[in-house]
Amino acid sequence: MTVLPLAVLILLLTVTVAVLATLTGVRGRTSVASTGRLAAVAVTTGRGRLAGLLVGVVVGVVAARQGLLGRGPMLAAPLLALCVLLGVVVGELRVPPPQGTMRAAGIEVRRVSDYLPRVLGPAVAAGTVLLGVLLVLTSAWGSEDDLGRPGRSLARVCSATAGEARGPWPGSYYSLPLAGVVLFGLVVAGFAVAKVVVRPREGENAQLDDALRRSSVTTVTAAVGLLVTVPLVGAGAFAASGLLGICAPPVIWSVVGCALLVVIPLALGLGLWCAALLLVPARPVPAGAVR
Amino acid sequence: MTTPSLVVDTTDPTPPYEQLRRQLTDLIGGGTLRAGARLPPLRQLAADLGLAVGTVGRAYAGLEAAGLVTSRRGAGTRVADVVRRPAAELRRSLDRHAETFVRDARLLAADDDEVRAALRRALDRREQARAT
Numbered sequence: 001m002t003v004l005p006l007a008v009l010i011l012l013l014t015v016t017v018a019v020l021a022t023l024t025g026v027r028g029r030t031s032v033a034s035t036g037r038l039a040a041v042a043v044t045t046g047r048g049r050l051a052g053l054l055v056g057v058v059v060g061v062v063a064a065r066q067g068l069l070g071r072g073p074m075l076a077a078p079l080l081a082l083c084v085l086l087g088v089v090v091g092e093l094r095v096p097p098p099q100g101t102m103r104a105a106g107i108e109v110r111r112v113s114d115y116l117p118r119v120l121g122p123a124v125a126a127g128t129v130l131l132g133v134l135l136v137l138t139s140a141w142g143s144e145d146d147l148g149r150p151g152r153s154l155a156r157v158c159s160a161t162a163g164e165a166r167g168p169w170p171g172s173y174y175s176l177p178l179a180g181v182v183l184f185g186l187v188v189a190g191f192a193v194a195k196v197v198v199r200p201r202e203g204e205n206a207q208l209d210d211a212l213r214r215s216s217v218t219t220v221t222a223a224v225g226l227l228v229t230v231p232l233v234g235a236g237a238f239a240a241s242g243l244l245g246i247c248a249p250p251v252i253w254s255v256v257g258c259a260l261l262v263v264i265p266l267a268l269g270l271g272l273w274c275a276a277l278l279l280v281p282a283r284p285v286p287a288g289a290v291r
Numbered sequence: 292m293t294t295p296s297l298v299v300d301t302t303d304p305t306p307p308y309e310q311l312r313r314q315l316t317d318l319i320g321g322g323t324l325r326a327g328a329r330l331p332p333l334r335q336l337a338a339d340l341g342l343a344v345g346t347v348g349r350a351y352a353g354l355e356a357a358g359l360v361t362s363r364r365g366a367g368t369r370v371a372d373v374v375r376r377p378a379a380e381l382r383r384s385l386d387r388h389a390e391t392f393v394r395d396a397r398l399l400a401a402d403d404d405e406v407r408a409a410l411r412r413a414l415d416r417r418e419q420a421r422a423t
Contacts, residue, residue: 098341100301102298102299102300102301102419103301103339105297107296107297109329109332109335109367110331198335198338199338200341201339
């Protein structure tokens with residue numbers, strides 16, 4: 001049960017980052033109106049996000065306690081992120097369409113890129129690509145374990161008379177279910193962002209309306225960050241251990257193993273940042289405060 | 292420069308797609324929307340106005356058939372390179388619409404003051420809708 005202390009450590013780190021972010025005012029600059037239809041939209045979408053987060057925590061805890069040979073803990077964080085994404089989608093779908101007999105709309109083109117966080121977005125995209133590359137490599141290099149489960153160990157012939165197998169290895173036994181959850185999560189994230197951008201424009205204050213959209217897209221980006229960085233850290237740690245610890249590794253294994261030693265702390269930092277963004281919601285500011 | 296806007300009156304007997312088509316035709320013909328300007332995506336405009344996507348699509352199709360816009364997959368719908376409507380033609384068009392309005396008002400037995408008041412109310416409603 002080495003997972004529990006690690007989970008507690010990560011939770012403590014996340015809460016610390018979240019508290020520091022709140023105290024230093026890093027979060028809360030995205031404001032929402034305190035009155036009017038925009039406030040109703042903020043409440044509706046905020047409730048969706050919060051519900052997704054709460055359900056996600058429950059699903060994550062249940063998943064962490066189940067699943068064979070570590071598959072459950074591996075999927076806990078991605079499932080939590082998936083629930084947050086679904087919560088965002090539900091919140092957006094519950095925003096009522098424009099009512100009234102006279103309806104107006106500006107001739108403007110809203111793009112996803114207008115609302116993506118400038119640093120977090122590319123960082124999460126890079127983490128997604130790295131996870132994809134890592135899972136392809138570990139799946140390709142994996143071997144059967146002693147009970148014949150495919151892709152659960154890393155095997156190497158060390159000499160004419162000796163060989164070595166190291167595990168658990170994040171090969172196809174782990175990478176296939178993980179890839180399924182991550183891919184589904186990315187599809188849901190794409191749908192969620194599309195819904196945020198297309199959501200009816202609330203004309204009472206375009207700046208606040210944009211701020212609210214930016215906040216929602218940041219939540220989606222952070223959820224995707226959690227979706228990919230936690231598996232990247234976990235799979236990367238086991239892969240680095242296998243690649244660098246096995247006898248007579250090929251050069252490419254050593255190169256990838258050393259690269260992972262750089263990637264893992266970066267991914268851990270990104271994951272903590274994303275978790276803090278999910279835990280600390282944007283602080284509402286009266287409508288008159290932002291012009 | 293303020294963003295031009297579109298207004299749909301759901302109580303108007305004119306179908307919403309036709310209201311949109313007319314307003315966009317005027318904006319393009321009057322030069323407010325210049326050649327190459329991108330129109331909002333169908334889903335976005337439909338959501339903003341609380342209309343079906345097909346309704347906005349029908350308005351765009353009408354504009355495309357008239358050669359006012361071009362639609363390309365991935366590039367969206369853009370204003371075509373059309374010649375701006377001359378001022379004299381704009382005046383003739385407005386006069387034609389006004390004649391129709393006055394004729395309909397007379398059929399309803401409205402006098403000149405009521406016609407002017409109705410026109411003012413319509414302008415005020417449009418201004419209010421743009422402001423909100």
